[in-house]
Amino acid sequence: MAEIPVEYNPWVDLLRPYEPGRPVEELARELGVAPQAVVKLASNENALGPSxxxxxxxxxxxxxxxxxxxxxxxxxxxxxxxxxxxxxxxxxxxxxxxxxxxxxxxxxxxxxxxxxxxxxxxxxxxxxxxxxxxxxxxxxxxxxxxxxxxxxxxxxxxxxxxxxxxxxxxxxxxxxxxxxxxxxxxxxxxxxxxxxxxxxxxxxxxxxxxxxxxxxxxxxxxxxxxxxxxxxxxxxxxxxxxxxxxxxxxxxxxxxxxxxxxxxxxxxxxxxxDQEHVRRTLQLVASERRYLESELRGLGMEYVRSVTNFMLVRTGNGLQTFAALQERHIIVRPMDVYGLPDFVRITIGTHEQNRRLISVLRDLPGGPGRRT
Ligand SMILES: Cc1ncc(COP(=O)(O)O)c(C=O)c1O
CATH class of the missing domain: 3.40.640.10 (Type I PLP-dependent aspartate aminotransferase-like (Major domain))
Incomplete structure (x- = not known):
């Protein structure tokens, strides 16, 4: 209950502000790096950018x-x-x-x-x-x-x-x-x-x-x-x-x-x-999804088969994976807020971004995560 003299709708107390994926600029500031050094794979955005x-x-x-x-x-x-x-x-x-x-x-x-x-x-x-x-x-x-x-x-x-x-x-x-x-x-x-x-x-x-x-x-x-x-x-x-x-x-x-x-x-x-941009986006997502699926299988990590531009991946401890990736300038979304504490959600990025993600996941302390 907020301590203010004006009566407000009581159900507002049940609300928590939605926590979006972290903006690139914020993390770059915190890590002291250029925004270009940060790879954001947290909010299901288009990896190719705008049309x-x-x-x-x-x-x-x-x-x-x-x-x-x-x-x-x-x-x-x-x-x-x-x-x-x-x-x-x-x-x-x-x-x-x-x-x-x-x-x-x-x-x-x-x-x-x-x-x-x-x-x-x-x-x-x-x-x-x-x-x-x-x-x-x-x-x-x-x-x-x-x-x-x-x-x-x-x-x-x-x-x-x-x-x-x-x-x-x-x-x-x-x-x-x-x-x-x-x-x-x-x-x-x-x-x-x-x-x-x-x-x-x-x-x-x-x-x-x-x-x-x-x-x-x-x-x-x-x-x-x-x-x-x-x-x-x-x-x-x-x-x-x-x-x-x-x-x-x-x-x-x-x-x-x-x-x-x-x-x-x-x-x-x-x-x-701009249907050309749509076509390129679909092509990138399809081929990079195949790439990520195959690499994740290689790492022994479970994932949910996706028809979209993002994937739910079981890494063992989503918050830990999120923190470890963030230190290495990659932002993903931990899934504890969705009741999935051992998962992160990863937006499918460009091939370069996905390769970087996989190489960081491979080298994570404690191993790449849960095996199927
Ligand atoms: C299922 C779903 N609906 C709606 C939205 C919101 O999209 P918009 O940017 O149009 O508000 C999102 C964004 O992530 C989403 O995942």
Whole structure:
């Protein structure tokens, strides 16, 4: 309980600030090295950096940054709507998909209602649910994969939202198209399914469920997308929600009028068109994932098979591995906060970065970790 004379919402006491992966600059300062010497493999960012076309568009848009942005993200909405085969009133933009999760909370959550989610899934779902005084209900997984059956069973009368990260962070796994579609078929009408597709572009072609068809059939489902991952624009903060227009219009009501900056809109529009950058990213992630899998197997380290640009790796003691790697200028994410104390999550980097990671892991004091 904070000691201030003003009464505040009691559920705020349940919240802990989200601890993101450490920024490169902070670690570089601490270690007394140049930021370029630090390899950050902690936040599932794009190893190739942003699309060069996006950088050019951002520079060009910078000369107009004295003007407020177009609050509706008009051109971006038009382009994405065209790509998805919907109209612009299906789309709501936010400062990263994170903001969309908060907007969903503003519309659907309050004390007395619940949101269902999987354990070992993106922590923000729980944080946002608590932020609105609602109850997060966390269900167990089937192995390393989200279990739609368990989510289904946990849905009660007071449930409003069910969160499914597909693919899931931090496990890197995806629910099969059939299982997710079957789950949506059985979803009761009083619940909105929020399918967080932050990493969907990394999934093999044809394996992602067709959510828009479900939305057209009247299913209460929406999809969250981001420019932070495959498009490499995490620092600009831009993402969007695809939802049936009545749901989208509720989200528009609680959105700040100028939430997404003009430079982010310009860069995102250019990044969408830069399919060469997307292709190169997919190619790098696929080949480097194979490289890391093979090297980790060689070191006798368990990992979870991932369809994304990151991997969950069992090193024996995640916090120790994190600290040891950090001393050697590599930042990964320890997984104790996800209830996985013997794991770290590693973003798939460039070949050079991954080679450095593997050579440091090999030489770690006490050996490379747990053997399978
Ligand atoms: C599953 C998942 N959803 C959403 C996000 C948030 O992305 P954004 O940068 O769009 O807020 C992340 C970021 O790591 C994520 O892993």
């Amino acid at each position: 060069p076309a996006a950088v050019r568009a951002l520079r060009e848009a910078a000369s107009r940054m004295h003007l407020y942005p177009d609050g509706s993200c008009f051109y971006l909405a038009q382009r994405i709507a065209q790509k998805l085969g919907v109209t612009s009133d299906w789309l709501v933009f936010g400062t990263g998909s994170n903001e969309l999760i908060v907007l969903l909370g503003l519309v659907f959550l309050r004390p007395g209602v619940a949101a269902v989610m999987s354990e070992k899934s993106f922590l923000i779902y729980r944080l946002v649910t608590r932020m609105f005084g609602a109850e997060p209900i966390e269900v167990s997984m089937k192995g390393w994969t989200i279990d739609p059956g368990a989510l289904q069973e946990a849905i009660g009368e007071d449930c409003r939202l069910v969160f499914i990260a597909n693919p899931n962070n931090p496990t890197g796994t995806a629910v099969s198209r059939e299982n997710l579609e079957a789950f949506l078929d059985r979803l009761p009408d009083h619940v909105l399914a929020v399918v967080d597709e932050a990493y969907v572009e990394f999934m093999p072609e044809g394996q992602a469920p067709d959510l828009i068809s479900r939305m057209r059939e009247g299913k209460m489902v929406c999809s969250l997308r981001t420019f932070s991952k495959i498009y490499g624009l995490a620092g600009l903060r831009i993402g969007y929600c695809v939802a049936p227009p009545p749901v989208a219009s509720l989200l528009q009501r609680v959105r700040q009028p100028f939430n997404v900056s003009s430079v982010a809109q310009a860069a995102a529009l250019a990044a969408l068109e």
